[in-house]
Amino acid sequence: MDSIMSARRILMTADGLRLAISRMAHEIAERDAGAERLLIVGVQAGGIHLAARLAQELQQWRGQPLIAGQLDVSMHRDDLSQRPAPAIRPTNLPGDVQGATVVLVDDVLFSGRTVRAALDALHDFGRPERVRLAVLVDRLGHRQVPIQADYVARKVESLPGQRVEVMWSEDGSEDGVFLNQP
Amino acid sequence: MTWNRRHLLDIESLSTEELLTVLDTARGFKAVGNRAIKTVPALRGKTVINLFVEPSTRTRISFELAAQRLTADVINFNADTSSLKKGETLRDTARNLEAMNADIIIIRHSAAGAPHFLARFLQCSVVNAGDGAHEHPTQALLDVFTIREKKGRVEGLKVTVMGDILFSRVARSNIWALRKLGAQVTLCGPPTLVPRWFEQMGCRVCWDVTEALRDADVVNLLRIQHERQRQSMFPGVGEYRSQFGLDRARMEGLKPDVLIMHPGPINRGVEIDADTADGDRSVILEQVTNGLAVRMAVLYLVTGNDPGFVRN
Numbered sequence: 001m002d003s004i005m006s007a008r009r010i011l012m013t014a015d016g017l018r019l020a021i022s023r024m025a026h027e028i029a030e031r032d033a034g035a036e037r038l039l040i041v042g043v044q045a046g047g048i049h050l051a052a053r054l055a056q057e058l059q060q061w062r063g064q065p066l067i068a069g070q071l072d073v074s075m076h077r078d079d080l081s082q083r084p085a086p087a088i089r090p091t092n093l094p095g096d097v098q099g100a101t102v103v104l105v106d107d108v109l110f111s112g113r114t115v116r117a118a119l120d121a122l123h124d125f126g127r128p129e130r131v132r133l134a135v136l137v138d139r140l141g142h143r144q145v146p147i148q149a150d151y152v153a154r155k156v157e158s159l160p161g162q163r164v165e166v167m168w169s170e171d172g173s174e175d176g177v178f179l180n181q182p
Numbered sequence: 183m184t185w186n187r188r189h190l191l192d193i194e195s196l197s198t199e200e201l202l203t204v205l206d207t208a209r210g211f212k213a214v215g216n217r218a219i220k221t222v223p224a225l226r227g228k229t230v231i232n233l234f235v236e237p238s239t240r241t242r243i244s245f246e247l248a249a250q251r252l253t254a255d256v257i258n259f260n261a262d263t264s265s266l267k268k269g270e271t272l273r274d275t276a277r278n279l280e281a282m283n284a285d286i287i288i289i290r291h292s293a294a295g296a297p298h299f300l301a302r303f304l305q306c307s308v309v310n311a312g313d314g315a316h317e318h319p320t321q322a323l324l325d326v327f328t329i330r331e332k333k334g335r336v337e338g339l340k341v342t343v344m345g346d347i348l349f350s351r352v353a354r355s356n357i358w359a360l361r362k363l364g365a366q367v368t369l370c371g372p373p374t375l376v377p378r379w380f381e382q383m384g385c386r387v388c389w390d391v392t393e394a395l396r397d398a399d400v401v402n403l404l405r406i407q408h409e410r411q412r413q414s415m416f417p418g419v420g421e422y423r424s425q426f427g428l429d430r431a432r433m434e435g436l437k438p439d440v441l442i443m444h445p446g447p448i449n450r451g452v453e454i455d456a457d458t459a460d461g462d463r464s465v466i467l468e469q470v471t472n473g474l475a476v477r478m479a480v481l482y483l484v485t486g487n488d489p490g491f492v493r494n
Contacts, residue, residue, distance in 0.1 A: 072210065075222035075252075075482070081285075085486025087183040087203075088210030124219040 011137065011164070012154060012177035020153035021050065024134055025057035027151050028103060032132060033061040035101035039128075043118050044072040044089040046107035049168040050136055054105060069093040071104070076117040091121075098126030103151075107166045109135040112147035137164050137177060185483045189301045189308045192317040193358040201362055204479050205327050211482070212475035214251065224482055225252035228285040233276065234311070235261040235291045240446055240470070241311050241320070245288050248477035254285075276300050286481060289313070307484040315349050320480060321445050322355035324473040326363060328465055329400055331472070332441055337364030342394050344370040344426060345404030345453055348377060348415075352445045353404060357383050370394035371404075371426060374415040391426055395436055402443040403428060403453045419452055429455040433463070441465050 012020060032038060040058065042051025051068035059066045071093070074086040104118055115133060122128065134151035139158050154177070156164065161182040167173040183206075184199040193201070214222055230249040234242050242258065249256040259279070261267070266275055272291070279287060286307040289297050294316035301308040312318040330336050341360050347353045347369050357380075360367050367385040369376050381387055388394040395401060406422060416422055423429075428442065442454075442464045450456050459466060 075210075075214070075224045077224075080224055080482070080485050081228075081487045083486065084183075084186060085207070085483045088207050088482075090210070091213065120223065124217060124222070 009179045014175035017175045029061040037100040039102045041069040043106040047105040049170045051105035067094045073117040076121040102128045103132045105134045108137045108164045111144040193355045198362045207479035208475045211478040223253045225254035228254040230254045230286045231284045232258045233289045244473045317355045318351040322359040324476040326359045339365045339399040341400040342368040342398040343402045346375045348375045349407040372416045400441045
């Protein structure tokens, strides 16, 4: 039986993930594809595959190549002295942040602190015209800072100790989203 | 990513994985130096104290700038104008600095083991910026970072360290780092300054300059440490230059893609001539740039904290 207490519960199948990303891309296109300069930026490390897939889907409305960027936020976190120093991954932005419409992309929105750090990290590169937030999974009720996503594939009720695991074919596994017990 | 140390005291006790963690982390910080805004808030609110009991310009400034780029507050402690001159012990000085809520103490001292001594009783982090003739870990880290960046790897490379090995903490830290990363190390210089027992560290000792340089991928030149030599270990500067100085003629016998490195300060016309120091094989100034990134990485890593880990 698929109860909330089982060890590993599937939240999205490979097909479900594909459809959800397509729907998010449509929503972004409807609202933001007309922006003069659009940057799709994945937050390292969880957001980069989703950002790349969204950029791929959005190209059809932009009529030009759209390449996703990556943003590392480890140097902008507020909890360095409370945890082992996180690994620093590359930051590559596909264009000038100044004046651009930036869609920040992450896999899971939980406390909101990663997004807070990402906003700070992003602003080191310039002042965007506007910033949106796109996430695959929004874990409802766990926010520690006032941050909400503009584009959400799936809203999930969960307990604090549980973990949302997102698997990507780019990493050699089958696409899927799972809710794991600690 | 492997790091759970509160201090950076030496290279000898680091694992290969820990060395690689510092180098990978430093690569991320080097990229920050190319941005319009060169500071990041990782150490915001932290206090870093440069406790330099032995003179240094380059290393102190590099650590100071590294801490500032991480948004830490930095205090420079100058031994010449301090209570150490009035007879205060190093232990008391360090405990006083810690009582001012220092988070990291960076120490340079003429006595080998001074950082290890502080680490035994301080709660804050201790970073070794050079202790006597023992170790200078961040110098070795920036040297292997530079080699890795330029050559794409360290493993399997032939690295010749030339000059005053006996009195050099840079040489010892470099030997540890290079050996742990799989390089083949040759030591060269006057036999009085390059004793045979360095072979116990896994190096080749070669007193023949031509032989030591012939197939080197990297040549790291060390300064003659006048201040650490109680008696004359070689006849004179002119003699050293003719025997071991890296000039244009000796450069012709080297591999065309050799890297020429030097931790500075260089003595032009002694261990290296101007043509070589300023030539296209020299990465001496890039070492200085990389030193900043490596020191940011070290300060970042020792600040990371997890109560679940066993501390060194």
